[in-house]
Amino acid sequence: MSAASTIRKYLDSQAPAMLALVEELVRIDSYAAVRDGVDAVGNVLCRELEAAGYTTERARGRRLPPEQRWLEEFMLPGLDFERLADHRVARKRGSGRGRALILGDMDTAFLPGGPQRFPFRVEGARAYGPGIADMKGGLTVGVWALRALAATGVEAPGETVCVFSADEQAGSLSARHVIEPAARQADWAFCLECARDGGNLMGSRAQIGVARLDVEGREAHAGSAYAKGVNAIEAIARKITAIHALTDPAREIFLNVGTVSGGWRRSVVPGHASITIDIRTSGPDTWAEVEAALRRIAARDDVPGSKPSLLIATHRPGVPWTKHTDRLIAIAREAGGELGFDFGVARSPAAGSSAFVGPLDVPCLDGMGPTGGGLMTDEEHVVIPTLTERAALLATILHKLATGAWQ
Amino acid sequence: MSVTADATRRLRAWMADHEREMIDLLAEIVNLDTSTLNRDGVERLAGLMSTRLRALGFSVERFAPTPPREDWVNNAFLDGRGAEAIAPGVLARLGGGSGQGRLLLLAHLDTAFPPGEPSRTPFRIAGGRAYGPAVADMKGGVVGVLFACRALLETGVARPAEITVVYDTDEQAGTVCSRALIEAEARRADWGLVTESGRSGGQVVGQRAGLAMGELIVEGVEAHLGTGYREGRSAIDAICRKVTALHALHDPDKGVLLNVGEIAGGTRRNLFAAHAVARMDVRVVDATTWERVQRQIETIAAAEEPRGTRATLHLWQHRPPMPWTAATDGLAALVAEAAAAMGTRIDTIPTMGGSDANLIAAQGTPALCGLGPVGGAVMTRDEYIELPTLAERAALVAALAHALSLGTTATQTTTLQSLR
Known part of the structure; x- marks a missing residue:
């Protein structure tokens, strides 16, 4: 029996356990600001991986330098970054080649109380719940892919490292400092975001950022002193029109x-x-082009006497589509072929935890999680059979890399 | 020397003798937080002024605020809190005057400041000026009305057969709840005098702009920037284009002032905003101009740009223009004469501001405004009055009341054209 078949057979037999893990994770309220909830997710993930022979540890990120603190407040207003839950790192040596990095996120976009308002449920082939697609289904896929490698005894990479972030929905400002060192040690990275549009992987991810533009005018009574005033709303209205004109879908801006x-x-x-x-x-x-354009628009003297101040940062550098990406896709397709399914690979105009591996030139595939949809709404769901499919896909890819597919 | 000049000087002298008391009262009431929707604070001031008026012999009633006529008016002016948020106003009457006619004296007790301002910038005096929130708009005028009445009574000069004092409590919210009462009192009265602060150059106000309040609500189509940029239509994008077009209507030379003073929209930075709202203040010199500007604003609101966005416009001229009439000429001449008798000069001019005087004038009742102390920087932390004008303007109000009660018209030929 091929490794792919062995892995698939094992995971098919574990389908109820996988669904049970998804349910356990979804029922935990893990909005980034809910420290205990995120920590509970970390405990569950470590418990599952320790059972597969992984050693686990807690990791702290770093705060941004003072001049960039605005970004923290911007990403998750009111959240004290000192109170973020720990990130989790799990690692295990294997007998095969290379080092693989698996990236997952423990926090969800749902405000506290999400699991009470929108409890986990199964309807037909779909499971619903807050954060199930983004990305508790993906966490389950990752954990069970690694458990399958351990349980079946097929050859795994020389080292597999998992980094589970506590603040992805808040921009990964802290987790970045854990992901980047891990990525520097890795030969390949896989991120557990849910699959897009019916099963697509993501071969590239956008470089994204945020900005805050303030305009100071001068207050004056709109009747008696109108001419002494400087209307900040008029100034910013003109800038907004110019900013929106920078959008250029053909160039993915x-x-x-x-x-x-x-x-x-x-x-x-x-x-x-x-x-x-x-x-x-x-x-x-x-990005550089857009940043320069924004700075020009901000500085423009739309209304004489108005004073703009622009804060801009790119917090996710993005993942470019390189020739390494093509190679990794080819290996993934081969694995899919052995498992009996195919998938597309898309360019993604969004970004997540994988963003930080791009600049380090680590080949990366994202969207390794189950097929899902309705993100951040009360229709968020995953397609249940894709939990085992994706776990089998990830495990088979890792096995192929371990046994020399990359060379 | 005319009879009125003599009385004017007596009133001015009485006021000088009571200046210290006026300043003390002013300090006390500036430090009371009477932000329009701070009902308890306004109520305290209304209670205080009621007591003072009763002590002068006025019969004092409190009048209940009338609920706003439409939801958007409630939302725009009263934060959706309705008439319950407004303290009852003060309606005080004193009959028995030996002169003719009925005089309405009007001032508002509420301020435009956010709650808590007096504790941040309390009353203070420096360099001949008094500073503090609403010291000009219009706590100085609140004091002025009270002391003008007291001066008339204590000097014993002739006064109108009936004096009505209205202290309304919602002027900064467009007089939405006191409007009906003020209109009724305006119809009852022969003249209306309003003690909003005098212009910074010392003038009183004979003509006022029409004032409208507008609210523009734009609906877009909410969608995620990453995945839904084809479907998304930003309400923020749409409203900004309208804001720019609206401000292009601003044209002081043609008597149009337009200010978009508030804007809000969107919920998350990565979503096309489903909703945005802007609020504007529109001032026009006269009724004809208003008709034109109103049509232009409606056209801008209706423009569907970008396509797929939709706007709702609420527009209400809550203060109709107060035109300069023949009666204004007469009142301006009386002001000039009284000022001369007090050894100063006070001109009467038009302004682009609005006040409760607009409501009086709209009932066909001759009205003057800006009869409070001279001040400026209203609604800022530097709001001030010229302290010596506190007593001077109160004396002027009393002198006008006296002169009107005699059926006096100006004896002096004032160069009216120069006043306009």
Whole structure:
């Protein structure tokens, strides 16, 4: 029997246990600010991996330097980064070649109380619940892929390291400092985000960032002193129009002014206005271009006397699609072929934990999790049979890499 | 020397004797937080002023605020809290005057500041000015009305047969809840005097702009930036284009002031905003201009740009323009004469501000505004009045009341054209 068949057969027999693990994880409230919940997810993951012979440890990220602290407040307002749960790292040696890095996220986008409002449920072939696709289904896939390698005894890479982040939904500002050192030691990386559009993997991910633009004007009564005022809302309105004009789908450049606020009284010329901007670009070159354009727009003297201040940061450098990506895809397709299924590979205009391996030139596939949808809504779900399929796919890819497929 | 000049000087002298008391009361009430929706604070001031008026012999009632006529008005002016958020106003009457006619004296007790401002920037005096939140708009005028009445009574000069004092409590919220009462009192009165602060150059106000409040609500199509950029339509994008178009209507030379003073929209930076709202203040010099500007604003609101966004416009001219009339000429001349008798000069001018005087004038009742102390920087932390004008303007109000009660018209030929 081939390794792929052995792995598949084992995982098919564990399907109820996999669904039980998904349920256990989904029922834990693990919004990033809910420290105990994220910690409980970490405990479950470590318990599962220790059973497969992994050693586990806790890891702390670092705070951003003071000049970038605004980004922390921006990503998760009100969250004290000192109170984030620990990230978790699990590792195990194997007899095969190379070093693999598996990336997963323990926190979800659902505000505290998500599992009470939207409890786990199974309907037909789908399982529903907060964070089930993003990414507790993926965590289950990752854990069981590694358990399958251990249980079947097929050859695994020389080292497999898992990094489970506690703050992915808050921009991975802390986890980045754990992911990057691990990635430097890795030959390949796999990230457990759910599969897109009916099963696609993700071969590249966008470089994304955020900006906050404030404009100071000068307050004055809108009747008696209008001419003394400097209208910050007018200034920012003109900038918003210019910022949106930078969006260029053909070049994978997307900008969105997602929030705006300004002024406090209709009869006072507003002295302040502020926007937040989401920025997605195809890579470092387009990022640099967009950043320069934003700085020009911010500095433009739309309304004489107004003073802009722009904060901009790219917190996810992105994953480019390289020739290494093509090689890894070819190996994944081969593994899929042996398991009896095919999949597409997409370019993703979003980004996650895998973002940090791109600049280190570590070949990476994302979207290794189950097929899912309805992210961040009360329809969030995964397709149950894809839990075992994806675990088998990941395990088979790791086995192939361990046995020389990369060479 | 005319009879009124003599009375004017007596009133001015009485006021000078009571200046210390005026300043003390002003300090006390500036430090009371009477932000419009701070009902308890406004209630304390209304209670205080009621007591003072009763002590002068006025019969004092409290009038219940009338609920706003529409939901959006409630939301835009009263934070959706309805008439319950507004303290009852003060309606005080004193009959028995030996002169003619009925005079309405009007001032508002509420302020435009956010709650808590007096504790941050309390009343203080420096360099001949008094500073503090709403010291000009219009606690100085609140004091002025009270002391003008007291001066008339204590000097014993002729006064109108009936004096009505209205202290309303929601002027900064567009007088939404006191409007009906003020209109009724305006119809009852022969003249209305409003003690909003005098212009920073010392003038009183004979003509006021029409004031409208507008609220523009734009609906977009919410979608995630990463996955739904084809479907997404940003309400923020749409409203910004409208804001720019609206501000292009601003044209002081043609008597149009337009200020978008508030904007809010969106919930998350990575979603196309489903919703955005902007609020504006629109001032026009006259009714004809209003008709034109109103149409232009409606056209801007209706523009579907980007496609797939939709806007709802609420627009209400809550203060109709107060035009300069023949009666204004007469009142301006009386002001000039009284000022001359007090040894100063006070001109009457038009402004682009609005006040409760607009509501009085709209009932066809001759009205003057800006009769409070001279001040400026209103609604800022530097709001001030010129302290010597506190007593001077209260004396002016009393002198006008006296002169009107005699049926006096100006004896002096004032160069009216120069006043406009």
